[in-house]
Amino acid sequence: MSIYTQTARFDTGRALTEAEMRRIAPSIFAVTAHESRSERFKPIPTIEVLRGLMNEGFMPVGAKQSSSRIEGKADFTKHLIRMRRIDDGKVYHVGDTVCEILLKNANDGTSAYELMAGLFRVRCLNSLVTQTGTIDAIKVRHSGDVQHKVIEGTYRVLGEAERTLAAPQDWSGMRLKQEEKEILADAAHVLRFGDNEGETKTPIKAEQLLVPRRHDDRNDDLWTVWNVVQENAIKGGLRGVGRDDLGRPRRATSRAVNGIDQDIKLNKALWLLGERMAALKS
Numbered sequence: 001m002s003i004y005t006q007t008a009r010f011d012t013g014r015a016l017t018e019a020e021m022r023r024i025a026p027s028i029f030a031v032t033a034h035e036s037r038s039e040r041f042k043p044i045p046t047i048e049v050l051r052g053l054m055n056e057g058f059m060p061v062g063a064k065q066s067s068s069r070i071e072g073k074a075d076f077t078k079h080l081i082r083m084r085r086i087d088d089g090k091v092y093h094v095g096d097t098v099c100e101i102l103l104k105n106a107n108d109g110t111s112a113y114e115l116m117a118g119l120f121r122v123r124c125l126n127s128l129v130t131q132t133g134t135i136d137a138i139k140v141r142h143s144g145d146v147q148h149k150v151i152e153g154t155y156r157v158l159g160e161a162e163r164t165l166a167a168p169q170d171w172s173g174m175r176l177k178q179e180e181k182e183i184l185a186d187a188a189h190v191l192r193f194g195d196n197e198g199e200t201k202t203p204i205k206a207e208q209l210l211v212p213r214r215h216d217d218r219n220d221d222l223w224t225v226w227n228v229v230q231e232n233a234i235k236g237g238l239r240g241v242g243r244d245d246l247g248r249p250r251r252a253t254s255r256a257v258n259g260i261d262q263d264i265k266l267n268k269a270l271w272l273l274g275e276r277m278a279a280l281k282s
Contacts, residue, residue: 121227204240
């Protein structure tokens with residue numbers, strides 16, 4: 001499921017209203033902590049931070065929250081909001097890269113407050129995008145002087161976001177040899193399918209991560225190759241044939257990475273891979 005809403009188009013896009021957000025992710029509006037938290041736990045009201053970011057020109061275009069089986073906890077649980085500048089005067093085309101801010105928080109103890117800059121590649125104008133990287137910028141625990149840390153960190157992230165937009169241009173000028181592509185795919189394969197020891201038991205092969213999903217992605221530059229690897233790792237749908245415990249053939253299909261935390265963690269690690277490769281190439 002996409003975090004984007006129907007309103008998040010790149011041609012006629014508008015921000016989510018607070019009424020829409022309340023329906024999709026009510027925990028955004030929690031201003032107190034869940035009753036399970038101790039007095040030391042300082043709630044960080046997401047809606048207050050969000051309103052501050054909106055004053056800076058970043059508007060919410062998507063939201064989702066985790067489910068909870070505990071009664072009453074749904075109003076406090078983990079949520080993720082995606083924001084971008086809507087009135088910046090830019091006209092986006094398919095293939096363009098847009099910078100967005102991701103805000104993650106929870107007031108039930110399941111998540112620290114986290115604000116990140118992310119790059120997204122426009123795949124079609126109705127808001128379908130490929131996430132091309134999450135840049136870790138600030139994490140605030142729910143204790144101590146949270147207000148000051150959140151405000152200070154927010155401005156740091158906004159600066160980081162603008163800096164990151166240079167990557168598509170820089171990486172596009174770096175040609176990868178076949179061997180370098182394979183190194184990138186091997187490392188991404190372990191990140192996506194490896195266990196704690198770095199062992200991979202999946203029948204999905206590393207080279208499958210290099211197969212483009214669309215005709216425009218058949219270039220050899222680092223930016224294109226990295227996007228192909230990242231999309232294949234995150235989106236799922238790759239097929240392979242392995243063996244079960246009795247040695248019989250077993251078909252397997254990779255799953256999409258949908259969990260809020262897994263998505264962020266994998267994207268950060270993949271982005272780091274791209275940065276390391278770019279450093280080597282330059």
